[in-house]
Amino acid sequence: MTSWWLDELRTAGAEHLDPAYVAGYDAKAQVDPTDDIDTLRSHGLNETSTVVDLGAGTGSFTLAAARIAGSVIAVDPSPAMLARLRHRLTTEQAVNVTAIEAGFLSYRHTGEPADFAYSRNALHQLPDLWKVVALRQVAALLRPGGIFRLRDLVLDAAPDQLETTIEAWMARAVEDPAQGYTATDLAEHLRSEFSTFTWLLEPMLEQTGFEIVEREVRASIYAAYTCRRR
Numbered sequence: 001m002t003s004w005w006l007d008e009l010r011t012a013g014a015e016h017l018d019p020a021y022v023a024g025y026d027a028k029a030q031v032d033p034t035d036d037i038d039t040l041r042s043h044g045l046n047e048t049s050t051v052v053d054l055g056a057g058t059g060s061f062t063l064a065a066a067r068i069a070g071s072v073i074a075v076d077p078s079p080a081m082l083a084r085l086r087h088r089l090t091t092e093q094a095v096n097v098t099a100i101e102a103g104f105l106s107y108r109h110t111g112e113p114a115d116f117a118y119s120r121n122a123l124h125q126l127p128d129l130w131k132v133v134a135l136r137q138v139a140a141l142l143r144p145g146g147i148f149r150l151r152d153l154v155l156d157a158a159p160d161q162l163e164t165t166i167e168a169w170m171a172r173a174v175e176d177p178a179q180g181y182t183a184t185d186l187a188e189h190l191r192s193e194f195s196t197f198t199w200l201l202e203p204m205l206e207q208t209g210f211e212i213v214e215r216e217v218r219a220s221i222y223a224a225y226t227c228r229r230r
């Protein structure tokens, strides 16, 4: 480990390390992995596949993938998130999942290269320089032709559209923090996390060895990419 390497717990988000926040996370985040699972199936996800879920959180995608894939590796640096994920694995008897306490930067993949990598709303925890390091490591853990499905909060706005895009996003925020993300939550996200622009992230993906084969952006802020590792 080099002396300048980032300690991912410092950027992991205090709330993600807080067991009380994690206890309410599933009700707040309301994650439905169906579309992403369908997309990965259309790219060959099946019972022989290995999937790595980076920033797996409480494991909603991990559990859905484990019902189809041969094996899933769920990676997250937060002990609180992993404790909740492990509890769900036990409850659902998901014996083909390995949970690993690590992040994009500290995870070391061993064994055969993976067929699929996935990440939802976790890459923005890293500043852009470290996003590039992270994406390079995602490419390195995939086999050539392997698929990376990336979903995150990414601004699809020109510099002079920044304020209107953010104001429109905040206007759609919910009132109840237990049921979703409030305008206060979104403001905190913008101040303390590292969402970037589509016109920065897409070249990062290309530069780190991916071809973007599908791109969806909703409401100029929610982006999903299916990328093929070259």
Ligand SMILES: C[S@@+](CC[C@H](N)C(=O)[O-])C[C@H]1O[C@@H](n2cnc3c(N)ncnc32)[C@H](O)[C@@H]1O
Binding pocket: 008, 011, 012, 013, 016, 017, 029, 031, 054, 055, 056, 057, 058, 059, 060, 075, 076, 077, 078, 081, 102, 103, 104, 105, 119, 120, 121, 122, 125, 126
């Ligand atoms: C908003 S949650 C998303 C969790 C899950 N992917 C989901 O969609 O519900 C962000 C997750 O990223 C994790 N995280 C923070 N920093 C990370 C890093 N450097 N590498 C990987 N995951 C990270 C947090 O611990 C947290 O579980």
